[in-house]
Amino acid sequence: MHRVQSLLHRRRLGRRQGALVPWFLTMVVIGSLLAWGTQVLAGQTRAYYIAAVELDWDYAPTGINQIGGSAFSASENIWVQSGTERIGKVYRKAAYREYTDGTFTTPKVVESRWQHLGILGPVIRGEVGDTIQVIFKNMTSFPNSMHPHGVFYRKDSEGAPYNDGTSGSDKADDVVLPGGTHTYTWLALERSGPGPMDGSSILWMYHSHPDEPKDTNTGLVGPLIITRQGSANPDGSPKDIDREFVTMFTNFDENVSHYLLANIDRFTGRPAKVRARLLGDPDFVESNIMASINGFAFGNLPGLTMRLGERVRWYLISIGTEVDLHTPHWHGQTVLSMGRRTDMVELLPGSMMTVDMAPDNPGTWLYHCHVNDHIVAGMMALFTVTE
Numbered sequence: 001m002h003r004v005q006s007l008l009h010r011r012r013l014g015r016r017q018g019a020l021v022p023w024f025l026t027m028v029v030i031g032s033l034l035a036w037g038t039q040v041l042a043g044q045t046r047a048y049y050i051a052a053v054e055l056d057w058d059y060a061p062t063g064i065n066q067i068g069g070s071a072f073s074a075s076e077n078i079w080v081q082s083g084t085e086r087i088g089k090v091y092r093k094a095a096y097r098e099y100t101d102g103t104f105t106t107p108k109v110v111e112s113r114w115q116h117l118g119i120l121g122p123v124i125r126g127e128v129g130d131t132i133q134v135i136f137k138n139m140t141s142f143p144n145s146m147h148p149h150g151v152f153y154r155k156d157s158e159g160a161p162y163n164d165g166t167s168g169s170d171k172a173d174d175v176v177l178p179g180g181t182h183t184y185t186w187l188a189l190e191r192s193g194p195g196p197m198d199g200s201s202i203l204w205m206y207h208s209h210p211d212e213p214k215d216t217n218t219g220l221v222g223p224l225i226i227t228r229q230g231s232a233n234p235d236g237s238p239k240d241i242d243r244e245f246v247t248m249f250t251n252f253d254e255n256v257s258h259y260l261l262a263n264i265d266r267f268t269g270r271p272a273k274v275r276a277r278l279l280g281d282p283d284f285v286e287s288n289i290m291a292s293i294n295g296f297a298f299g300n301l302p303g304l305t306m307r308l309g310e311r312v313r314w315y316l317i318s319i320g321t322e323v324d325l326h327t328p329h330w331h332g333q334t335v336l337s338m339g340r341r342t343d344m345v346e347l348l349p350g351s352m353m354t355v356d357m358a359p360d361n362p363g364t365w366l367y368h369c370h371v372n373d374h375i376v377a378g379m380m381a382l383f384t385v386t387e
């Protein structure tokens with residue numbers, strides 16, 4: 001609302017100078033500003049070119065269990081070994097990916113510090129006061145969208161179809177058909193930024209919503225970070241933090257993916273038999289429930305490296321269904337979560353959490369979900385603190 005204040009200041013100057021016309025014009029402008037309400041923000045507009053794309057995703061690209069430093073055991077092969085009746089560890093998925101411009105021909109290079117995002121979409125940032133504009137293109141074969149949490153959106157930028165009484169352009173964002181585009185406009189209002197108990201930035205997420213369970217299990221999820229006004233670097237990152245990580249804990253259920261049948265046809269040895277007899281088979285179903293962090297299982301998540309004494313912020317997401325209650329636990333360090341000291345936090349489906357770590361203990365450490373079933377299924381990673 002800085003613009004309103006400066007206009008009020010100009011209004012006082014105008015009256016002192018006895019200039020009636022500027023005064024009247026100023027009142028008109030103020031009236032317009034009030035009518036626009038929260039749509040008028042003092043910050044900058046940040047544009048992102050993001051597409052939903054199709055890719056072949058490998059849940060364990062190193063081919064081994066990095067936690068044990070050994071080949072997969074028979075019980076671990078339930079999830080990672082392909083065969084005549086099993087898909088294995090590579091699945092066709094969809095993901096949000098950033099491009100350099102609106103031609104969507106050149107993917108933006110992912111900086112090394114964000115290599116760990118894995119299947120997640122790019123980090124979308126804003127400082128309170130900013131306008132975020134996402135130019136979105138659906139380059140997959142199924143209808144999808146971008147639906148954000150936390151930021152302010154009108155009905156033309158919600159990205160979710162339901163019976164809300166809207167029509168026309170207010171429906172254009174709901175479902176973006178294959179090959180289609182839509183521009184979403186999201187505002188980082190005060191209520192989108194950190195609250196009194198938060199640090200200088202907080203996490204939200206964005207995801208597809210036409211068929212939320214199918215779309216998110218297929219891979220369409222990403223992080224959205226809002227920094228407090230005055231606390232951001234030019235790129236929107238928080239000034240008082242040296243390093244940020246985003247990790248999403250989920251059991252990707254490939255049984256409800258948009259690509260289930262395509263994955264059976266491409267990756268199993270006997271697709272006709274699998275299609276005819278195994279779609280409801282409990283063992284086949286279990287083999288397609290992929291416990292993962294950012295789409296990586298059994299310690300295959302790369303890039304969680306930090307230096308001793310850095311100010312490290314971890315953003316955590318959980319998404320999924322009733323088995324997706326996750327308890328991320330860091331070995332060897334502690335974190336602060338809204339003033340509470342812990343080394344383990346609680347996530348439910350849809351949770352978004354921000355915690356801070358001051359790594360004081362060098363070494364390579366385990367970072368894993370503390371739910372026993374999820375440990376067995378590989379919801380584990382390694383992080384490294386260097387001297």
Ligand SMILES: [Cu+2]
Pocket residue numbers: 249324325326327369370371374379
């Ligand atoms: Cu878990």
